[in-house]
Amino acid sequence: MKNPIDLVAQAAAFADKYNMLPPGSTVLVALSGGGDSMALLSVLEKLAQERDLHLHAAHFNHQLRGEESQRDEAFVTQWCQQRNIPLIVGQGDVAKEAQEQGKGVEETARAMRYGFLTETAQELGAQKLATAHHADDNAETVLLHLVRGAGLDGLTGIPPVRGILIRPLLAVSQSDIDAYLTQEGIPHVEDSSNFDLTYARNRLRQGVMPVLRELNPAFVSTLTANLDHLREDRDLLDAMAQRAIQEARVVDGRVSIPASTLAALDHPIAVRAVKGLLAKVDYYQISSVHLDQILALAASTSPSASHNLPGDLFVWREYDRLVLSPSANMPAAFSLRLLTGPGTFPLDNGWTITVEETLCPDPPEQGEFAWHIARDGVTFPLILRPRQVGDQLRLPGRRTKTLKKWYIDEKIPRQHREALPVLADEAGLLGAAGLGPNYPRLAQPGQNALYIQLTAKHRETPTTEEKGQEET
Numbered sequence: 001m002k003n004p005i006d007l008v009a010q011a012a013a014f015a016d017k018y019n020m021l022p023p024g025s026t027v028l029v030a031l032s033g034g035g036d037s038m039a040l041l042s043v044l045e046k047l048a049q050e051r052d053l054h055l056h057a058a059h060f061n062h063q064l065r066g067e068e069s070q071r072d073e074a075f076v077t078q079w080c081q082q083r084n085i086p087l088i089v090g091q092g093d094v095a096k097e098a099q100e101q102g103k104g105v106e107e108t109a110r111a112m113r114y115g116f117l118t119e120t121a122q123e124l125g126a127q128k129l130a131t132a133h134h135a136d137d138n139a140e141t142v143l144l145h146l147v148r149g150a151g152l153d154g155l156t157g158i159p160p161v162r163g164i165l166i167r168p169l170l171a172v173s174q175s176d177i178d179a180y181l182t183q184e185g186i187p188h189v190e191d192s193s194n195f196d197l198t199y200a201r202n203r204l205r206q207g208v209m210p211v212l213r214e215l216n217p218a219f220v221s222t223l224t225a226n227l228d229h230l231r232e233d234r235d236l237l238d239a240m241a242q243r244a245i246q247e248a249r250v251v252d253g254r255v256s257i258p259a260s261t262l263a264a265l266d267h268p269i270a271v272r273a274v275k276g277l278l279a280k281v282d283y284y285q286i287s288s289v290h291l292d293q294i295l296a297l298a299a300s301t302s303p304s305a306s307h308n309l310p311g312d313l314f315v316w317r318e319y320d321r322l323v324l325s326p327s328a329n330m331p332a333a334f335s336l337r338l339l340t341g342p343g344t345f346p347l348d349n350g351w352t353i354t355v356e357e358t359l360c361p362d363p364p365e366q367g368e369f370a371w372h373i374a375r376d377g378v379t380f381p382l383i384l385r386p387r388q389v390g391d392q393l394r395l396p397g398r399r400t401k402t403l404k405k406w407y408i409d410e411k412i413p414r415q416h417r418e419a420l421p422v423l424a425d426e427a428g429l430l431g432a433a434g435l436g437p438n439y440p441r442l443a444q445p446g447q448n449a450l451y452i453q454l455t456a457k458h459r460e461t462p463t464t465e466e467k468g469q470e471e472t
Helices: 007-017 035-051 067-082 094-101 105-124 135-148 174-184 200-215 219-244 259-263 267-279 288-299 403-409
Strands: 026-030 054-061 087-091 128-130 249-251 254-258 306-309 313-318 321-326 337-339 343-346 352-359 370-374 382-385 392-394 400-402 422-425 428-432 448-455
Touching: 007 035, 007 174, 026 035, 026 105, 035 054, 035 174, 054 067, 054 105, 067 087, 087 105, 094 105, 105 128, 135 200, 135 219, 200 219, 219 267, 254 259, 254 267, 259 267, 259 288, 259 321, 267 288, 267 321, 288 306, 288 313, 288 321, 337 343, 370 428, 392 403, 392 428, 400 403
Parallel strands: 026 054, 026 128, 054 087
Antiparallel strands: 249 254, 254 321, 306 313, 313 321, 337 382, 343 352, 352 448, 370 448, 382 422, 392 400, 422 428
C-alpha cells in the first residue's frame, strides 16, 4: 500500500517559503471544478483552520463548451454550498470577444478570466488570489518558452508569487494531486478542451511530456528543483541591476541616467538595468534586439545620437546622459502665439510667459529665462514661436551666432530645442529661452522696460552647471 499523500504539508512548506499565506489573510481561490483547483480548495480549507484564513471561491464560465460549461458552474456551486464556502460566479462570451478583438480564443479566455478574478479580489478586499498551477504545468510552460525563445526570465517558468497572485501547488506534481483526490474522495469535472490537440500545450502534454518521463521518470521534480536555482540566479542579477540604476532621474515621464553607468555594466546586468529604467516610465515590452541598440547608444561617443524604436519608444543621448521616453512623454513643441500686450499667457506645451511694463533695475535681469528689454523700439504684438532657420542672437558680452550654433555651444539637447520658446517682434529677436536676451534689445538701468519671464511646468533644458561636454 502506498504511503498517503500529504499534499497539505507540501503546499504549506512551499507557501511559507514565499510568504503566500500570512495568518488572517482573505484568500480568493480560482475554482474551475477540475481536479487541480478542487485539490487546491481542499488544501486551503485545511490550512484555513490552522492559519485563520478567510476563504472565498470564484468561478468563471467561459461559455465555450455549451452544456459542459453549465455543468461545471452547477458543480462548483453545489460543492461550495455544501461546504459553506462563499462563491462568486462570473461569465463572458469568450468566442464573441475573441472575434471582435481579432485574438485567439485561448488568449482571450485567459484575459477575461484573470480580469474577472482580479476585479473580484479587489471587491472582496482579498490579499491573495490563489490558482492551482502545479509542477507539471510549470514544466510545460518552461518547454513552451524554450521552443518559442526566451531568456532567463522565461526559463524560470511560472512565478510562485506575482502581486496578490499565489500558486501554493507549484512544486507539487500532477501525480500527487491525482493521488490526493482519490485518497480524499474529492470529486471533480473533466474539461474536454484539455484533449483538443489544436492547442499547443495539449500537444506538448500528450506527445512530449510522456517521452521526457520515459527518459527521466523524475523529470518534473528535477526541473522543479532546477527552477529554484534559476530563480535565485535571476533575482541576484535583478538586484544588481536595480542597484545600478538608483541614480536614474524621472522627469515628465522620461527617464535618464549617465550613459557611462550603463556602458560599464556586464551585459546580463545591463539588459536588466534597461528594463528597470523603462519600467519607471511604465514601458515593459521590448525585444532583445532593441535592448542591445539602447546599450550601443549608451556606449556611443556621439553626444546627440538617437533611436526611434518600435512601440513608440524614443532613446537619445543628451551629452553624457541617456534618455528613454515613450512618445507620449516627448518634449512638446507649441503653436505660434501673438502677445498683444502685457500679461501672463499659458502656452499649449506647459510653458508660461509673463510680460510686465516696469523700470529697468540696476543691474538689469539678463538670465536664461528672464530679461529686461528696452520698451522703446518694441512693437506689439510680440511673437512667441519655436526657432526658425537663420535666427541669430547676440548674448551679452558675446558675439552674434545662429540659434543652432548657440544650442550646440551651450549643450542644449537636440530633442528639447523645438520646445524652447523664442520671443520676437517685427524688428527681430528679443531673446530665446534657455539662452538669454538679445543684447542690442536690453534695457539700461532706469529706462522704461518690459520684464519678460518664461517658465516651464518642468524645466526642459539643463542649467549651465548641468551641461556636459561640447558636442562634436
